[in-house]
Amino acid sequence: MNAAGGAPLARGLLWVGLPLAGVVLVAFFFVLGFPYDLVRDAVAAQLSAASGAQVTIQRLGPGLSLLGPQFVAEGVRVTLSDGTPLEVEHARLRPAWSTSWFGGTPALALDVAAPEGRVVGTAWIGAEPGFDGELRDVALARLPLERFVPDLMLAGVANLALDLRSAEDGTSGYLELEARDGSIGVPGMPVDLPYATLEGRAEFGGESRVRVERLVMDGPMLAVEASGTLGAGPRAETSPLDATLRIEVRERSLRPMVRDLGVRLDPQGRAEVKLAGTLARPVVR
DSSP states (O other): OOHHHHHHHHHHHHHHHHHHHHHHHHHHIIIIIOOHHHHHHHHHHHHHHHHSSEEEEEEEEEEEETTEEEEEEEEEEEEOTTSOEEEOSEEEEEEOOOGGGGGTOOEEEEEEEETTEEEEEEEEOSSSOEEEEEEEEEEGGGSOGGGTSTTOEEEEEEEEEEEEEEETTEEEEEEEEEEEEEEEEOTTOSSOEEEEEEEEEEEEETTEEEEEEEEEEEOSSEEEEEEEEEEOOSSGGGSBEEEEEEEEEOSGGGHHHHHHTTOOOOTTSEEEEEEEEBSSSEEEO
C-alpha cells in the first residue's frame, strides 16, 4: 500500500481508536479507580432521606448492564421508622436518563429484589425525592401495613405502578394496584375474607392526603367497590375519612355479622355504605 492510500486508513483508525481508547480508560477507571466507599455512603444517606427509612449498604462495586456500567450493592438492609427490618437480596443502580440532572437533581435507575417483592424504576434524590416505576410480585402479608391501619391483615400477591413526588407541602402523584388470590381481614370481622382480584387507583396531593378513585374487591364471600378521600392530617391513621362503599355479601352466613356492624342489607345482601371517622376508627353512617 502506498503512502497516499495509507494516510486515509491511518486517519480512519485514529478516528475509531481514540474514542475506543477513551471508553476503555473510563471502564478501567470505573472498575479500579472509582471511590465506591464514598459513593456507597452518599447513596445510602440519600435513599434514607428519600424513603424515611434507615438504609445501610455493606459493599458497593461495579457491574455491567445492557445500558452501560452500573453499581451492584451487597449487604443492603432497610429499617423502617418503627424498627421493622427488610432484607434485600440484590440491588443494582445506575445513573438514569433524565433531564433532572440539568437542574441538579440526580436520578438513579433501580432494580432491587427482596423477599417482599421487586422494585424496578427511577428514583430522584435530593430536596424533593420521588419514584416512578413498579413494585412487582409483592407479598402483601410481609408488609407492615398494620402501622397505618391497626388490625388490618392483607394477603396475596400484588403488582403496583406508582409515580410519586415528595415536597414540603406533601406527597403528590398516583398509585395503581392489582392483587390476586389473597384475603383481607378487617376490624369487626371474625374471619378473613378471600378475594380473587383486588384492583384500585389512588391519587395523592391536592386538598386531600389521598383520593381513592376506585377500589374493587371480587371474592366468593364478599364483593366491594369503594371510592373516597382521606383528608390531610399529621398522621394517616388519624386523618378524616370520607368514603362510599357498595357491597354485596355473597356468603349468607356473613350477613348477620355485617348487619351487626350497622350495615343495612337488602334481601340480596347488597348495600351502599358511607364511612366517616378516621382510617384507624371508621364510623358507618
